[in-house]
Amino acid sequence: MSSKKGIRTTEAVVIGAGTIGCATAYHLARSGIKTILTDRNTVGSGNTSLAASLLTRIRGKEPIIPLVKETYANIEVLHDEIESRLDISDWGSLHIAASAESSSELQKLVKIAQTHHIGHDHLGQGEVKKMVPWLAVDEVQQALFIPGDAHLDAYVLTQGFAAGAKMYGAEIAQYTHVTGLIMEQDKVKGVESEQGPIYADYVVDAAGAWSNLISLKAGVALPMTPVRSNYWITAKDKELFNADQPIVILPDASAYTRPESGGLLFGLRESNSIHFDPRNLPADLTGYTFGNPGDQWNILMEQGEKLRRFFPMFDQVSIPHYISGVSTYTPDGMFVIGGVPGVKGFLAATGCSGAGVAVSGGMGRIIAEMANGQEPFCDTQPFRPDRFGMIDPFSEEFMVRCAKARSRKTSG
Numbered sequence: 001m002s003s004k005k006g007i008r009t010t011e012a013v014v015i016g017a018g019t020i021g022c023a024t025a026y027h028l029a030r031s032g033i034k035t036i037l038t039d040r041n042t043v044g045s046g047n048t049s050l051a052a053s054l055l056t057r058i059r060g061k062e063p064i065i066p067l068v069k070e071t072y073a074n075i076e077v078l079h080d081e082i083e084s085r086l087d088i089s090d091w092g093s094l095h096i097a098a099s100a101e102s103s104s105e106l107q108k109l110v111k112i113a114q115t116h117h118i119g120h121d122h123l124g125q126g127e128v129k130k131m132v133p134w135l136a137v138d139e140v141q142q143a144l145f146i147p148g149d150a151h152l153d154a155y156v157l158t159q160g161f162a163a164g165a166k167m168y169g170a171e172i173a174q175y176t177h178v179t180g181l182i183m184e185q186d187k188v189k190g191v192e193s194e195q196g197p198i199y200a201d202y203v204v205d206a207a208g209a210w211s212n213l214i215s216l217k218a219g220v221a222l223p224m225t226p227v228r229s230n231y232w233i234t235a236k237d238k239e240l241f242n243a244d245q246p247i248v249i250l251p252d253a254s255a256y257t258r259p260e261s262g263g264l265l266f267g268l269r270e271s272n273s274i275h276f277d278p279r280n281l282p283a284d285l286t287g288y289t290f291g292n293p294g295d296q297w298n299i300l301m302e303q304g305e306k307l308r309r310f311f312p313m314f315d316q317v318s319i320p321h322y323i324s325g326v327s328t329y330t331p332d333g334m335f336v337i338g339g340v341p342g343v344k345g346f347l348a349a350t351g352c353s354g355a356g357v358a359v360s361g362g363m364g365r366i367i368a369e370m371a372n373g374q375e376p377f378c379d380t381q382p383f384r385p386d387r388f389g390m391i392d393p394f395s396e397e398f399m400v401r402c403a404k405a406r407s408r409k410t411s412g
């Protein structure tokens with residue numbers, strides 16, 4: 001993996017080697033397009049390395065489902081292509097309803113599972129207790145189990161996509177900071193980087209939280225904002241937690257959980273998620289604190305009450321780890337995929353809305369199909385970059401709209 005200097009020419013340049021950029025480079029290279037994948041740091045060093053990495057397949061927003069299925073299909077194929085297993089934990093997911101509102105949402109999920117031929121079982125309280133001993137089953141009104149739903153380490157998946165891309169001939173240019181776009185009238189002709197220009201027919205903006213800083217070099221704003229996500233990890237407890245427990249989705253607590261290192265990883269969605277102006281985010285996130293140092297305790301105080309209802313031992317377990325980072329949210333919680341309006345040859349694969357690991361394979365495939373002039377394998381209209389019209393991505397009003405999409409989210 002290189003950081004060569006000098007003028008280079010290729011067919012596609014992908015900016016950003018997070019899960020999405022690596023999956024995109026993998027699909028481009030696999031489809032026969034000569035590709036250079038750039039990152040100013042290293043593969044997977046951005047927000048990817050912070051993800052909880054749930055790959056839940058049943059989503060209230062149905063257009064997302066084919067993208068997640070594609071990621072599962074890619075993982076299966078990658079095992080053979082790179083001759084290494086990606087260590088996926090596929091112990092299923094459990095969607096819990098504990099109110100009239102969440103019960104009715106769960107019924108909708110059942111219909112969606114049927115439509116998309118995703119296996120699912122209704123579980124009784126006894127079965128739930130056996131599967132998830134820490135959960136207060138008296139609170140459970142309905143439980144829907146999705147066998148085979150998985151989580152993994154997003155960093156490992158990202159490295160897997162990068163290795164796959166390389167195997168198909170892509171060049172992985174780490175420590176290659178893209179500083180500009182090379183334009184000829186309304187067409188992008190490549191990128192300027194600190195290592196020299198790279199000329200290409202296609203440029204893909206997969207720069208995650210920093211995507212707007214790239215697209216604005218062509219004068220186009222993408223409809224997304226970096227919004228904080230948080231999770232905590234408890235200490236090990238053999239009685240309560242083990243690695244083969246499923247993901248648990250608790251919409252009534254705005255929470256999700258999964259096993260992690262003998263403890264429980266739990267994510268809580270803030271009722272007022274905080275957003276960040278990408279111009280103020282550092283290029284290297286190492287050691288960066290998203291928000292104020294005391295926020296993790298404030299959120300636990302604010303949201304913990306709702307989780308305690310389902311996790312009675314909440315106050316007894318120690319919680320040594322807190323992780324926070326940003327995902328890029330759009331006002332409707334859908335992604336930003338496809339041609340950047342008004343700029344030929346410029347594609348966006350971003351606006352991950354907290355699901356970028358799960359949908360990475362699907363996003364990558366869409367971009368490769370578009371670059372090859374093919375009809376995408378699924379409906380891409382809901383992800384069109386221009387669907388909000390003209391926006392100012394740095395206005396407070398727009399950033400708050402995006403942050404609200406995070407706070408409203410109830411799925412995995």
Ligand SMILES: Cc1cc2nc3c(=O)[nH]c(=O)nc-3n(C[C@H](O)[C@H](O)[C@H](O)COP(=O)(O)OP(=O)(O)OC[C@H]3O[C@@H](n4cnc5c(N)ncnc54)[C@H](O)[C@@H]3O)c2cc1C
Nearest residue numbers: 016018040046047048052053054178208325355356357358
């Ligand atoms: C706490 C948390 C929990 C999450 N949980 C989940 C989950 O359960 N499931 C799920 O699917 N997703 C989850 N996500 C979201 C997930 O992390 C992202 O959607 C996913 O990793 C995709 O990120 P990305 O590739 O868009 O961005 P990143 O990983 O941030 O990659 C962008 C890359 O672009 C590079 N870059 C930026 N500017 C330039 C430039 N000018 N030149 C060169 N390179 C540049 C950066 O260095 C970076 O490596 C979570 C996120 C967080 C923070």
